[in-house]
Structure formats: C-alpha cells, structure tokens
C-alpha cells in the first residue's frame with residue numbers, strides 16, 4: 001500500500017500487518033494503513049469489514065494479535081485508551097463520552113486535571129473555564145464553557161469532545177460515523193472544521209457510510225473487505241460506483257434501487273389515519289394518511305418532531321391530543337409490543353438501547369417478536385426458529401459467524417439489519433422505521449431500498465424517518481416535511497426536489 005500525499009518526512013501514523021481474530025471470525029487479516037500529516041482519510045467497507053476493529057486497535061481499546069503501530073517513525077505500544085491518548089491518538093465515537101451533568105469546562109478536563117495546572121484534584125473554576133474557552137475559541141465554535149454539557153446540541157457536544165482531544169496534544173483524530181446523528185447544516189459545519197484542522201497538520205481517519213460527505217471532506221479513501229485492505233486511492237478516483245465495486249468485489253447485485261414500479265393507486269385504502277396529533281410541544285396538530293403499500297418519508301431537521309411522531313404511533317409516548325385509527329378502528333397502543341400485536345412494527349434509531357437484546361443470539365432476536373404467532377400455529381420448534389432466522393439472514397445479507405452468535409458482537413450495520421428482520425418476521429403490516437439505514441453500508445442500503453419496494457408491493461405500508469434526504473428520494477412515494485413539530489409540506493416525491501424540501505424543513509417558504 002502506498003501513502004497518499006506522504007510528505008518527505010514520512011507518515012504520521014503507520015499500522016502494519018494488523019491481525020485480529022474473534023471466536024469464529026477473522027476480523028482483520030493483516031491490514032496496513034499510513035496517514036500523512038494533514039491528511040483526511042476515509043475508511044470504508046461493508047458492514048463487518050473490520051473498520052471498528054481497526055479503530056479500536058488504533059485507539060487502544062483492543063489489542064491486536066499481530067502487527068505494529070508507528071507514530072512519526074517510532075514504534076508505539078497501545079495497551080489501553082490512555083496510552084493511545086498519551087501518544088496523541090484520540091477517537092470520537094458515535095456514543096460521545098461527554099458527561100451531561102458536568103459543565104463544558106469540566107468535561108474538557110475529564111481525566112486530565114493535572115495538565116491544566118491543577119494541584120491534586122482541585123482546580124479553580126475560573127482557570128478551568130479559561131482553559132476551555134481557549135481551546136473552544138481556537139476551533140472557532142461559540143460554546144459557553146460554563147454551560148451544562150447536557151443542555152448542548154449533539155453537534156456542540158461533539159465539538160467539545162474534539163476540543164478536548166486537541167487540548168491533549170492530539171496528532172491523529174479518529175472519527176467514527178461522526179455525522180450519523182447530525183442535521184445537514186451541522187454536518188457541513190463539522191466538515192469545514194475538519195478541513196481547517198487538517199490544514200494545521202492534524203490527520204484524520206474518518207469512518208462513514210455516506211458517500212456524499214466523503215467526497216466533500218476526505219483527501220483519500222481506504223477500503224477494507226473481509227478484514228483486508230483492498231485499496232487506498234485519492235478521493236478524485238474514488239467515485240461511489242468504484243468504491244462499491246471495491247467494497248463488494250463485484251457490481252452485479254448492487255445497482256441503485258431505481259424508480260419504483262407499481263405505486264399504490266390513489267384510491268388505495270388508508271391503513272393508518274392520523275388526525276390533529278399532538279405530543280406535548282414536539283408534535284403539533286399533525287394529520288396525514290398512510291395508505292396500503294405506501295412509503296412515506298418523514299423529513300425534518302433535528303428537533304422537528306419526526307422521532308416523537310414515530311414513538312407516539314408505536315405507543316412509546318402518549319399523545320396529548322388528536323386521534324389515530326388503524327384500518328378504521330381507534331388505535332392507542334400502550335407500548336411497542338401492543339402495537340406489534342396489532343401489526344405495527346417499530347424500529348427505533350437507537351438500536352443498542354431500545355432495539356435489541358444484545359446478549360441474545362442473532363436467531364433469538366430475529367424471531368423474538370414472532371414467537372406468539374409461531375406458537376399459535378403450533379410451529380414453535382428449534383427447526384422452525386432456525387429456518388425463519390436463516391431466511392432473514394439471507395434476505396437481509398446479515399453477516400454473522402453463526403446464528404447462535406450474540407447479537408451484541410455483530411458490527412453496527414448488521415445489528416440494524418437484525419432489527420428490520422425481526423419486524424418482518426413478526427408479520428408487521430405497517431412499519432415505523434427511525435433511521436433504518438444508520439450505520440448500514442452503501443451496498444446493503446441499496447438492498448434495503450429494494451426490499452422496501454418489495455414489501456410495499458406486497459401491501460406493507462412504511463413510515464420512515466431519515467436524516468439523509470437523498471435516501472428518502474431514493475425509495476419513498478411521498479414526503480411528510482416537519483418543522484417545529486408541524487407538517488409544512490406533504491408532497492409526492494416526483495413533485496418536489498431535495499432543495500425545496502430542505503427549505504421547507506428549515507422553516508422557509510416552498511419553492
């Protein structure tokens with residue numbers, strides 16, 4: 001492998017021949033990667049390709065079975081995250097490590113009291129705030145060091161975490177899907193910050209499944225496939241189709257979903273009717289109908305009420321006004337289980353907290369919601385469970401060493417597919433999906449879009465929230481655009497454009 005833009009002084013970070021095996025899985029099979037100072041490298045690969053494992057090794061969270069890591073030409077040992085940090089390698093994970101109860105200034109010093117001139121564990125609040133202000137200012141972000149971290153937006157919390165990393169003398173910053181929970185404008189601000197920092201010599205390893213943003217932020221890409229590095233190329237050469245080809249090894253099965261055929265007729269019956277729905281201040285007077293076989297995409301910025309709308313329809317939060325009917329009958333589920341029994345399946349955005357039983361097997365999770373129906377039909381046998389789980393695995397291309405593997409050890413994208421498989425196995429007629437492709441690789445996303453089309457053709461109705469607007473345009477029939485909890489647009493997909501939806505979602509007038 002050759003480093004892109006390697007300076008005469010050699011790479012900043014070089015990992016050589018990294019291997020890591022888990023029971024039944026060779027996660028990394030001798031991966032090498034070099035980063036030059038000031039380089040932004042995107043790390044790409046299908047779900048389960050080994051990206052997180054490599055990141056964990058570089059950040060000291062996992063020990064490799066073999067291989068060496070060099071920083072500015074010197075061998076380093078990274079037995080734990082503190083060692084990686086001491087060597088200047090910092091990682092910002094999707095689950096931020098900000099403590100919400102502490103102030104921004106206190107968060108900036110977490111684990112580093114001494115370096116700010118503290119004696120023992122005591123440090124003057126004014127000195128702490130000055131330290132935080134200095135580093136936040138140098139990033140050009142306007143965040144009050146005295147604010148409680150829990151009151152900040154996700155983007156600001158991420159900025160605090162980046163500022164904290166930089167205050168530790170970081171030379172390599174690893175960002176693991178940093179925009180997966182950010183709104184478009186926040187993602188762009190983060191990209192601008194990355195480019196500014198790269199210009200000062202900081203180098204980045206940037207993991208993402210979003211091809212649009214990689215083209216915007218990265219200088220080069222490294223593609224992993226089945227635990228091996230298959231290519232490192234400058235960004236100009238690495239268009240989406242080329243990357244898909246490198247990720248999969250072929251192109252045949254992974255063409256974009258294409259336009260939908262056989263959309264529901266205008267007169268198809270309404271399955272879900274929502275009238276004047278209110279949830280406290282987050283959903284206000286929302287009305288729409290979801291017809292049999294229809295796919296409605298909910299578009300809105302963070303705080304638009306889209307997630308609360310789905311949570312309310314799934315029975316997770318109570319409505320404070322309005323009415324909902326399912327097949328013409330009043331529908332007021334008291335929780336996702338009751339909703340599921342009525343045929344309404346819900347997949348939350350936070351799969352680790354709400355969606356899966358992480359210690360349970362893949363097959364257990366896949367059939368968990370369908371047990372009553374299998375039992376009712378006298379079908380509950382290990383064989384039946386296995387057959388159902390096998391069919392889901394094949395249909396959704398779930399990568400797992402075995403169906404008996406605990407779902408918590410699967411890669412993030414594969415966990416997401418297990419949630420979808422479970423809802424389908426439960427026979428849901430209405431699917432409420434919140435960010436169903438978060439963490440899902442570009443080829444698996446395309447398969448999911450095609451699957452949504454197939455399901456809709458079979459009469460399943462889908463209400464889907466996604467922060468990737470382009471994605472909603474790839475497979476939805478109609479959009480429900482929310483702003484401040486209210487519906488500000490409900491256009492058929494062919495009568496609108498991403499730019500006009502974005503304007504509406506930001507509270508602007510339709511174009």
Ligand SMILES: Nc1ncnc2c1ncn2[C@@H]1O[C@H](COP(=O)(O)OP(=O)(O)OP(=O)(O)O)[C@@H](O)[C@H]1O
Nearest residue numbers: 022027047048049050051052053409410411412413
């Ligand atoms: N702690 C673990 N125990 C067992 N297997 C694991 C563990 N961590 C990862 N694996 C396996 O190693 C392989 C690589 O996983 P990894 O999480 O690195 O993939 P990834 O490229 O980050 O995927 P994604 O895009 O879905 O996040 C997968 O097959 C995964 O199931």
